[in-house]
Amino acid sequence: MTQRLCGRVAIVTGGSSGIGRAITRKFASHGAIVVVADITTDAIEGGRPVCDIVTEEGGKAVFFRTDVSIARDVDAMVAETVSRFGRLDILVNNAVLRAGKPLAETEEADWDRVMDVSLKGAYLCARAAVLQMLKQDVVGEARGRLIHISSQHGHMSAPEDFAYGVSKAGVAYMTRQIAADYAKDLIVSNAVAPGKILTGKGGRAVDPRWIEYSEGRAPWPRLGTPEDVANAKELTVITGKQKAF
Numbered sequence: 001m002t003q004r005l006c007g008r009v010a011i012v013t014g015g016s017s018g019i020g021r022a023i024t025r026k027f028a029s030h031g032a033i034v035v036v037a038d039i040t041t042d043a044i045e046g047g048r049p050v051c052d053i054v055t056e057e058g059g060k061a062v063f064f065r066t067d068v069s070i071a072r073d074v075d076a077m078v079a080e081t082v083s084r085f086g087r088l089d090i091l092v093n094n095a096v097l098r099a100g101k102p103l104a105e106t107e108e109a110d111w112d113r114v115m116d117v118s119l120k121g122a123y124l125c126a127r128a129a130v131l132q133m134l135k136q137d138v139v140g141e142a143r144g145r146l147i148h149i150s151s152q153h154g155h156m157s158a159p160e161d162f163a164y165g166v167s168k169a170g171v172a173y174m175t176r177q178i179a180a181d182y183a184k185d186l187i188v189s190n191a192v193a194p195g196k197i198l199t200g201k202g203g204r205a206v207d208p209r210w211i212e213y214s215e216g217r218a219p220w221p222r223l224g225t226p227e228d229v230a231n232a233k234e235l236t237v238i239t240g241k242q243k244a245f
């Protein structure tokens with residue numbers, strides 16, 4: 001297999017589980033050095049820590065315990081990445097927390113914790129990454145690339161998941177704003193906005209009511225997998241240019 005990310009240094013936030021886990025494995029399989037920035041090595045869906053799996057598969061992935069909602073954690077994680085691996089080519093802003101409640105049931109604490117991880121965390125990671133990328137040389141066409149995982153629910157309503165939907169709309173906006181401000185510096189900012197992805201997580205994620213809703217919205221005859229998103233990301237990194245929104 002052609003290793004299309006050979007030697008590139010990538011950070012994947014929330015890389016221990018779900019979609020971030022699949023992105024970590026995909027990037028590592030293409031030769032990237034992947035930093036998994038998560039609060040835990042435990043996978044929500046079960047299984048061994050992703051860095052162990054990548055190592056067994058012959059790739060390179062290291063875990064940095066990082067709470068993306070805390071600026072000093074994020075700044076230290078990016079600084080450590082650069083100190084160990086020399087630069088930062090790719091940030092995947094993927095970490096998420098959901099409350100799964102409509103407006104009237106959303107307590108202030110629910111709002112705060114969803115926003116802290118899903119929106120403020122994306123901002124803190126993007127800021128730390130861009131500050132580093134501005135200091136480094138251009139490789140290929142870009143000085144660095146940001147890939148934000150937004151969601152269909154950043155573009156249309158997220159039924160009974162109020163704070164999450166608002167956070168994802170914020171991520172979609174942030175993607176465009178960063179692209180507009182930093183394209184001149186050859187920093188690429190793109191988003192991938194998946195529909196429903198079956199990650200192996202239980203609870204609300206597999207509630208028949210929401211599965212039926214998602215199947216009703218999806219034109220493809222099956223729902224998405226984490227690998228579907230990882231493949232889209234790989235294409236975004238390799239071919240992605242600034243897109244006009």
Ligand SMILES: NC(=O)c1ccc[n+]([C@@H]2O[C@H](COP(=O)([O-])OP(=O)(O)OC[C@H]3O[C@@H](n4cnc5c(N)ncnc54)[C@H](O)[C@@H]3O)[C@@H](O)[C@H]2O)c1
Nearest residue numbers: 014017018019038039067068094095096149151194196197
């Ligand atoms: N699964 C879906 O159906 C779906 C659909 C569209 C978009 N998305 C987006 O894809 C991304 C990944 O979703 P998923 O379903 O794989 O998520 P998940 O819940 O399976 O995994 C989230 C990961 O984020 C980590 N995390 C939580 N809080 C953190 C913090 N404070 N700091 C660092 N890491 C933290 C968790 O430990 C976990 O490893 C999210 O941005 C989500 O919005 C998911």
